[in-house]
Amino acid sequence: MFQILRKQEMAKGTIIRFEINAPKIAKKVQAGQFVIVRINDTGERIPLTVADKDEFSGTITLIFQVVGKTTALMRSLKQGDLIKDIAGPLGQPAHVSNIGTVVMVGGGTGVAILHHVAKAFKEAGNYVIGILGARDRDMLILEEEMTAICDELVITTDDGSYGDRGFVTDSLKKYLGERSDIKMVYAIGPIVMMKFVSKLTEKYKVPTMVSLNPVMIDGTGMCGGCRVTVDNKVKFCCVDGPDFDGHKVDYEELEKRNSLYLKDEKASLLFSIR
Amino acid sequence: MALLDQDVKYLKFKTYLPCYCPHCKKTFNVEKRDVKYLNFTGVYEGADVDVKISPYLNVFEQESSIPLKEGDLFEDLKCPSCNKSLVNPDIVCGDCGSPVGEVILSAYSRLIPFFSCLKVGCEWHGLTRADERHIKIKIPRQEMPEQDQKLRIQTYQEVPYGYTTELASLEAGRCLQCKNPKCVEGCPVNVDIPGFIKCIREDDFDGAAKVVKEKNVLPAICGRVCPQENQCEEKCILGIKTKPVAIGNLERFVADWERKMDLVKIPIIKTKLNKRIAVVGSGPSGLTVAADMLQYGYSVTMYEAFHEAGGVLVYGIPEFRLPKSIVNFEINYLRELGLRFEMNHVIGKILTIDELLEHFDAVFIGVGAGLPKFMNIPGEALGNVFSANEYLTRMNLMKAYLFPEYDTPKPRGTKVAVIGGGNVAMDCARTAIRTGASDVTIVYRRSRQELPARHEEVRHAEEEGIKFRLLTNPVQYLGTDGNMVKGIECIKMKLGEPDASGRRSPVPIEGSNIVLPVDLVVVAIGNGSNPIIFQTTPNLNRNKWGNIEVNQQTNETSIPYVYAGGDIVTGSATVIEAMGAGRIAANAMHKKLSAKTKKTTNSN
Ligand SMILES: Cc1cc2nc3c(=O)[nH]c(=O)nc-3n(C[C@H](O)[C@H](O)[C@H](O)COP(=O)(O)OP(=O)(O)OC[C@H]3O[C@@H](n4cnc5c(N)ncnc54)[C@H](O)[C@@H]3O)c2cc1C
Ligand SMILES: Cc1cc2nc3c(=O)[nH]c(=O)nc-3n(C[C@H](O)[C@H](O)[C@H](O)COP(=O)(O)OP(=O)(O)OC[C@H]3O[C@@H](n4cnc5c(N)ncnc54)[C@H](O)[C@@H]3O)c2cc1C
Ligand code: SF4
Ligand code: FES
Numbered sequence: 094m095f096q097i098l099r100k101q102e103m104a105k106g107t108i109i110r111f112e113i114n115a116p117k118i119a120k121k122v123q124a125g126q127f128v129i130v131r132i133n134d135t136g137e138r139i140p141l142t143v144a145d146k147d148e149f150s151g152t153i154t155l156i157f158q159v160v161g162k163t164t165a166l167m168r169s170l171k172q173g174d175l176i177k178d179i180a181g182p183l184g185q186p187a188h189v190s191n192i193g194t195v196v197m198v199g200g201g202t203g204v205a206i207l208h209h210v211a212k213a214f215k216e217a218g219n220y221v222i223g224i225l226g227a228r229d230r231d232m233l234i235l236e237e238e239m240t241a242i243c244d245e246l247v248i249t250t251d252d253g254s255y256g257d258r259g260f261v262t263d264s265l266k267k268y269l270g271e272r273s274d275i276k277m278v279y280a281i282g283p284i285v286m287m288k289f290v291s292k293l294t295e296k297y298k299v300p301t302m303v304s305l306n307p308v309m310i311d312g313t314g315m316c317g318g319c320r321v322t323v324d325n326k327v328k329f330c331c332v333d334g335p336d337f338d339g340h341k342v343d344y345e346e347l348e349k350r351n352s353l354y355l356k357d358e359k360a361s362l363l364f365s366i367r
Numbered sequence: 368m369a370l371l372d373q374d375v376k377y378l379k380f381k382t383y384l385p386c387y388c389p390h391c392k393k394t395f396n397v398e399k400r401d402v403k404y405l406n407f408t409g410v411y412e413g414a415d416v417d418v419k420i421s422p423y424l425n426v427f428e429q430e431s432s433i434p435l436k437e438g439d440l441f442e443d444l445k446c447p448s449c450n451k452s453l454v455n456p457d458i459v460c461g462d463c464g465s466p467v468g469e470v471i472l473s474a475y476s477r478l479i480p481f482f483s484c485l486k487v488g489c490e491w492h493g494l495t496r497a498d499e500r501h502i503k504i505k506i507p508r509q510e511m512p513e514q515d516q517k518l519r520i521q522t523y524q525e526v527p528y529g530y531t532t533e534l535a536s537l538e539a540g541r542c543l544q545c546k547n548p549k550c551v552e553g554c555p556v557n558v559d560i561p562g563f564i565k566c567i568r569e570d571d572f573d574g575a576a577k578v579v580k581e582k583n584v585l586p587a588i589c590g591r592v593c594p595q596e597n598q599c600e601e602k603c604i605l606g607i608k609t610k611p612v613a614i615g616n617l618e619r620f621v622a623d624w625e626r627k628m629d630l631v632k633i634p635i636i637k638t639k640l641n642k643r644i645a646v647v648g649s650g651p652s653g654l655t656v657a658a659d660m661l662q663y664g665y666s667v668t669m670y671e672a673f674h675e676a677g678g679v680l681v682y683g684i685p686e687f688r689l690p691k692s693i694v695n696f697e698i699n700y701l702r703e704l705g706l707r708f709e710m711n712h713v714i715g716k717i718l719t720i721d722e723l724l725e726h727f728d729a730v731f732i733g734v735g736a737g738l739p740k741f742m743n744i745p746g747e748a749l750g751n752v753f754s755a756n757e758y759l760t761r762m763n764l765m766k767a768y769l770f771p772e773y774d775t776p777k778p779r780g781t782k783v784a785v786i787g788g789g790n791v792a793m794d795c796a797r798t799a800i801r802t803g804a805s806d807v808t809i810v811y812r813r814s815r816q817e818l819p820a821r822h823e824e825v826r827h828a829e830e831e832g833i834k835f836r837l838l839t840n841p842v843q844y845l846g847t848d849g850n851m852v853k854g855i856e857c858i859k860m861k862l863g864e865p866d867a868s869g870r871r872s873p874v875p876i877e878g879s880n881i882v883l884p885v886d887l888v889v890v891a892i893g894n895g896s897n898p899i900i901f902q903t904t905p906n907l908n909r910n911k912w913g914n915i916e917v918n919q920q921t922n923e924t925s926i927p928y929v930y931a932g933g934d935i936v937t938g939s940a941t942v943i944e945a946m947g948a949g950r951i952a953a954n955a956m957h958k959k960l961s962a963k964t965k966k967t968t969n970s971n
Binding site: 117118121129131135136137138162163177178179180181182183310311312313314315316317318320322327329332343346349350 | 672673674710711712713716717718737738739741743747748750753754756757760761765766772773774775849850897898899
């Protein structure tokens with residue numbers, strides 16, 4: 094059992110942040126790795142990236158968007174409540190090294206995952222440029238934390254209610270046009286965002302990493318449900334990823350695979366409301 | 368001698384002859400007996416008589432036999448072999464308390480026309496061995512009663528009900544008690560098969576369970592899932608002339624009996640060794656190592672990646688074949704024996720093997736073969752194309768069959784195809800039919816003879832209406848606009864010349880392509896080895912198939928004090944082989960650790 098030490102609501106309560114007591118995981122987890130969470134005996138296993146950790150206090154931070162039954166149930170948990178199972182760390186850590194200038198692009202809840210990776214890149218001695226995108230001002234998360242990490246930070250909102258109006262790709266394009274020293278782009282967010290970021294950087298020949306989020310069950314390579322096609326080869330996201338070369342990912346396939354259970358998940362949610 | 372199959376089937380077996388009180392002249396406990404022959408010397412109404420009774424069949428009838436009537440009293444009856452009295456003096460009349468002549472006869476006496484005495488040390492030679500064999504061959508193999516074929520596909524409850532005590536006794540009676548039992552050789556862990564069957568014949572079911580458990584710690588599970596027809600039962604002498612003894616069914620019976628009668632006792636472990644063992648993976652190989660090492664007195668910690676222990680037994684094999692309550696019972700037993708579980712621990716990630724070695728004296732790796740194979744043909748990424756592992760994990764471990772009470776969605780299809788011909792494929796197909804699919808087909812590239820699944824599984828699958836497309840292999844999956852699978856293009860195969868291994872490999876017949884309409888596909892073509900442990904344990908040697916390399920005698924890996932066994936060493940195999948590998952490792956581990964202790968104590 095894992096205790097929730099702190100709970101914080103963000104983005105009008107649609108995004109929740111948990112600080113959880115998990116000393117063994119905190120000791121091992123690296124940026125980019127995730128855990129599998131199952132909240133109770135009838136629960137589903139869902140993957141969530143570790144957004145931060147504190148080895149000394151033995152805690153990990155999970156930040157999740159409420160999208161379906163499990164995340165809705167998780168929102169109803171309070172500080173001090175217990176989570177049944179957390180398995181991890183899982184997946185490969187982000188490939189972090191000192192390469193010079195990197196651009197970190199985050200969209201929506203992706204910013205939560207990006208934050209941990211950005212921090213690692215900063216700690217490795219890189220010049221970090223952050224581009225965060227959100228639907229509107231209220232949906233923007235972790236601005237403060239990202240400001241502290243990034244050497245430059247740009248914020249875009251779809252409706253222009255805060256920062257630049259437009260998409261992250263608009264800002265990224267500007268940077269790619271202006272600076273030739275960008276060694277790498279890291280993009281984490283909705284699949285469409287990662288797709289368009291990768292299309293853009295391909296033109297500029299800038300290496301790009303994306304973090305994929307297929308549906309997962311075990312997270313240990315056992316089921317193959319998380320398979321993605323990268324460079325025309327089948328990869329299991331949970332053991333080979335979740336980070337992959339953005340220029341080689343088959344996004345269309347991933348989008349389609351991720352929408353497979355839509356109907357059932359609605360049924361599950363309805364059942365829980367009843 | 369005519370002992371018809373149908374006669375034997377309807378025999379009712381009672382251990383006792385009528386009880387009659389000589390004092391108050393009452394008869395009690397008399398039921399309609401199906402006793403066949405009695406051929407003894409006895410004292411009947413004061414006089415010595417040669418008792419040859421045959422109320423039923425006619426072999427000995429010609430001889431001057433005295434028919435036994437209801438209420439007849441035997442003052443004494445002697446076993447023709449050992450001459451001991453068979454009358455039990457402890458039985459008294461319920462009304463007046465006088466001793467009455469109840470006769471004790473042995474279990475296997477009941478099914479064939481002779482009796483033998485139960486007294487220790489008696490062996491009755493009323494018939495020659497050849498006669499006995501001749502008679503036994505005529506007794507048909509007793510099948511377990513099963514759920515109705517039509518109704519069972521609407522539930523996830525176990526299909527066979529198991530033997531009743533009567534059926535078990537009858538089946539046990541078929542065993543010839545060979546002096547040189549071949550069946551034992553066929554069993555990967557050498558269970559004393561004639562030994563436990565003998566106990567069943569003597570109604571000592573508890574004793575039978577003990578004999579089995581000397582070699583097999585999970586008999587209730589093995590009795591259900593072992594491929595007996597390729598192991599013990601394949602070797603049974605009876606199999607030459609007729610069907611072999613149903614060893615698996617009997618094994619299951621005694622284990623179930625012990626559990627249901629609450630006879631399982633947690634042994635007290637006398638020696639406590641100050642040594643610690645880590646077991647990685649809670650499948651059958653790991654459970655065996657844990658059980659053995661606990662018995663030796665080690666303290667054992669088991670690390671499991673999932674939230675539930677049991678390995679394939681919980682996430683793979685479905686409820687209707689292996690009820691999870693049985694697996695949980697065995698796991699609780701080990702817990703009470705002192706096993707510590709650490710769930711949600713993916714070794715290689717949260718702790719590496721090297722880190723385990725810092726805290727433990729030895730480590731056993733039994734992580735199974737967990738990396739599903741795909742065929743790498745077009746369309747495998749389509750929706751509703753699952754690996755068997757995913758399909759079964761969703762359904763079993765995550766209990767999607769109870770969706771939406773449980774949160775994991777249930778994969779659904781009306782026309783389902785399962786690729787492969789092993790137990791895993793049968794399990795997927797039989798699960799699919801239970802989710803309400805109207806049409807489930809097994810697509811297998813070889814012929815019926817080569818189907819690697821247990822015979823019982825194939826039979827059950829057929830009874831449940833599952834179709835078989837043999838000598839057929841998928842070449843691609845076809846999808847709808849919404850990217851869901853809608854068909855499989857297959858090619859017909861024929862069996863080619865036998866290859867070096869003697870197996871005839873299938874070759875495609877050009878131009879024979881067909882399309883099967885389907886809306887759900889499960890790919891059950893096996894597993895490769897999971898990379899997680901290797902990624903952080905570079906000095907762990909692998910063989911050419913990518914599995915862990917071990918010393919065959921000890922199951923020790925290239926890292927001293929690290930042992931391995933089960934599917935991660937052999938590739939996908941069987942429950943009992945995984946258990947056998949666990950036992951070898953446990954023995955070797957104990958030997959090596961004991962030797963080490965001696966050395967250190969000597970040098971001190
Ligand atoms: C490696 C990895 C890391 C992740 N990290 C985070 C994170 O840090 N924060 C976060 O908010 N989310 C993260 N996700 C996504 C998260 O796992 C899903 O949002 C979650 O499983 C939804 O569960 P649910 O029961 O609430 O919703 P469901 O009822 O299961 O689904 C609701 C909706 O979400 C979609 N969905 C289901 N599973 C996923 C999935 N795995 N990815 C994307 N969409 C999905 C469904 O199609 C549906 O539209 C991560 C996913 C992966 C694979
Ligand atoms: C659907 C199906 C049906 C089958 N039917 C039969 C049958 O009828 N008869 C028969 O004899 N055999 C059958 N088998 C095969 C049999 O189940 C296996 O051979 C046997 O279970 C192998 O045992 P094992 O101990 O090697 O590991 P497994 O049972 O595979 O268990 C391994 C365990 O290790 C855990 N693990 C994996 N990686 C890690 C890690 N890094 N850290 C910690 N834990 C980890 C896994 O989660 C799992 O719980 C079947 C298999 C399947 C899949
Ligand atoms: S070979 Fe068959 S008949 Fe002989 S002892 Fe074994 S089980 Fe009994
Ligand atoms: S989640 Fe099962 S293989 Fe990746």
